[in-house]
Amino acid sequence: MHRSIAILTSCVSIIVLVSGCGGSKADLPPVAPTSGIVTLDGSPAAGVNLTFIPLQSAATSVSYGATGADGKYELRSRNGALGAPEGEFKVVCSKWVMPDGSDYVGTPGGPSPMEAGAREKLPPKYSDEHATTLRATIPASSGSIDFELTTK
Numbered sequence: 001m002h003r004s005i006a007i008l009t010s011c012v013s014i015i016v017l018v019s020g021c022g023g024s025k026a027d028l029p030p031v032a033p034t035s036g037i038v039t040l041d042g043s044p045a046a047g048v049n050l051t052f053i054p055l056q057s058a059a060t061s062v063s064y065g066a067t068g069a070d071g072k073y074e075l076r077s078r079n080g081a082l083g084a085p086e087g088e089f090k091v092v093c094s095k096w097v098m099p100d101g102s103d104y105v106g107t108p109g110g111p112s113p114m115e116a117g118a119r120e121k122l123p124p125k126y127s128d129e130h131a132t133t134l135r136a137t138i139p140a141s142s143g144s145i146d147f148e149l150t151t152k
Contacts, residue, residue: 029060031083033142034075037067038093040122040149044071045095047103048122050147052089052136053129060085063138075138084138091134093149095121122149 038045048067052075054060063084065073075084096104096113104118113120124131126149136145 028077028079028081029085030140031063031077031081031085032138032140033083034063034138034145035065036073036145036147037071038073038147038149039071040095041151042148044069045149046071048073048093048095048149050075051092051094051129052084052138053092054085055088055090055135060087063089083142086138086140089136089138090129090132091136091147092129092132093122093126093134093147095127097121121151123151 038048038050040048045067046069048071050065050067050073052063054062061078063075063077065075067073074082076082077084096118098104098116098118104113104116106113106116110116120127125133134147138145
């Protein structure tokens with residue numbers, strides 16, 4: 001289960017790195033600025049990685065974001081543009097923490113969260129790509145999508 005998140009995170013990183021190779025920006029769907037706030041048990045959730053995975057169109061790609069200390073995030077498309085394509089998405093929210101409770105901070109080429117001894121803090125209903133119950137609709141224009149998560 002945690003391995004699938006690590007693999008998903010790696011895949012998203014590869015998609016972002018490779019997206020500049022081949023094709024043009026004209027090949028990608030237009031994006032709408034999309035942001036929001038993630039809370040965990042009623043408080044702003046810092047260090048949460050969000051991955052929006054399209055439910056319908058293969059032409060729509062994964063978008064991603066991460067929360068700051070205030071729980072706010074902004075999505076980016078696979079080419080790094082601020083925003084996400086219009087459509088329906090399942091959403092994966094993941095927060096890796098070290099045994100002492102501090103946030104796992106990855107580095108390019110460094111160990112994966114599991115190799116570093118980190119564990120997933122969020123329940124599978126948010127953090128597992130195959131079990132997530134989170135869904136979102138991104139409109140053609142800008143929008144705000146908030147997520148109220150609980151540890152229970």
